[in-house]
Amino acid sequence: MSWFTIVRKRLPGVVMVVIGVSLITFIISHLIPGDPARLIAGDRATDEIVAAIRTKLGLDLPLYQQYWNYLVGLVHGDLGTSIRTGRPVLEDIAAFFPATLELALVALVLATVVGIPLGVLSAVYRNKPIDQLVRTISVTGISTPAFWLGLGLIVLFYGRLGWFPGGGRLEQGMAPPTDITGLFLVDALLTWNIPVFLNALKHLVLPAFTLGFVHLGVVARQIRSAMLEQLGEDYVRTARAFGLSRWAVVFRQALPNALIPSVTVLGLALGDLLYGAVLTETVFGWPGMGAYVVESIQALDFPAVMGFAVVVSFAYVLVNLLVDLLYRWLDPRITGVT
Numbered sequence: 001m002s003w004f005t006i007v008r009k010r011l012p013g014v015v016m017v018v019i020g021v022s023l024i025t026f027i028i029s030h031l032i033p034g035d036p037a038r039l040i041a042g043d044r045a046t047d048e049i050v051a052a053i054r055t056k057l058g059l060d061l062p063l064y065q066q067y068w069n070y071l072v073g074l075v076h077g078d079l080g081t082s083i084r085t086g087r088p089v090l091e092d093i094a095a096f097f098p099a100t101l102e103l104a105l106v107a108l109v110l111a112t113v114v115g116i117p118l119g120v121l122s123a124v125y126r127n128k129p130i131d132q133l134v135r136t137i138s139v140t141g142i143s144t145p146a147f148w149l150g151l152g153l154i155v156l157f158y159g160r161l162g163w164f165p166g167g168g169r170l171e172q173g174m175a176p177p178t179d180i181t182g183l184f185l186v187d188a189l190l191t192w193n194i195p196v197f198l199n200a201l202k203h204l205v206l207p208a209f210t211l212g213f214v215h216l217g218v219v220a221r222q223i224r225s226a227m228l229e230q231l232g233e234d235y236v237r238t239a240r241a242f243g244l245s246r247w248a249v250v251f252r253q254a255l256p257n258a259l260i261p262s263v264t265v266l267g268l269a270l271g272d273l274l275y276g277a278v279l280t281e282t283v284f285g286w287p288g289m290g291a292y293v294v295e296s297i298q299a300l301d302f303p304a305v306m307g308f309a310v311v312v313s314f315a316y317v318l319v320n321l322l323v324d325l326l327y328r329w330l331d332p333r334i335t336g337v338t
Helices: 003-031 036-041 047-057 063-075 089-124 129-143 146-160 184-190 194-231 234-241 246-284 289-298 302-330
Strands: none
Touching (some): 063 302, 089 246, 089 302, 146 246, 234 246, 246 289, 289 302
């Protein structure tokens, strides 16, 4: 099955997911008690002013009409206008999304770079002390609340030791790099601005570790399980019989095969990290979509909340599509679409 066929078969699912997420978010948003028009006008505004604002925002229309108008705009790439900022939601998301994406990518790299070796060691030394340690770390990562871990890291590494900053993307007063991609690390490297790169990296350590710690445990457990399965296969015993060393078999034979099923976990982890960044960004004062959507929820900014949900859901589905394509690249024998 060609890559084009895989993409074509996935497109209807992408559309249905976006419509479903937008509908659910719309219903939940309008079930929340409160009046956005009253929040904008203020407590002392007259009923006439509030009614005029409600008419201007289209909040006086029936709910089905409001949702239909939103879908029509969505087809044309219009996510609506933010009630809180007065700007198009797409512009707001474009401004905040790079910070969230950078945080999620660094957290994913951290979870991958640390989780894979831990999973390999846990499988090779099964039921040994190192295996027990890795499994303890995995369970701890999966069960630790992000807000608790984030606050603890701030108290220890910022408040007590002073090793890392407590929030923000850059040191106060430091100019950001030339805007090319919106990712400070990438832009700083492209412009060879090493001081900004190092400062941005330092600011990323605590929030990226907080966000990636849960998925570090997931990756380690997945790799351990896949490695144990591969190490029990006949080809591993054959390779050992031909005189290959233990670690040569692990890294050249078993690990590449164990990574194939782990691609799904890593792909889904990126989507989870985009959603999970909301809480982490709030704890660390990270200026990304998390802070944007929290402020929008507090202001009952329905278009902004729905825009966030639609964009992240689309990114989630897109990552799943890329995982399918990556499967075919890693193993051409895989022809079906799951």
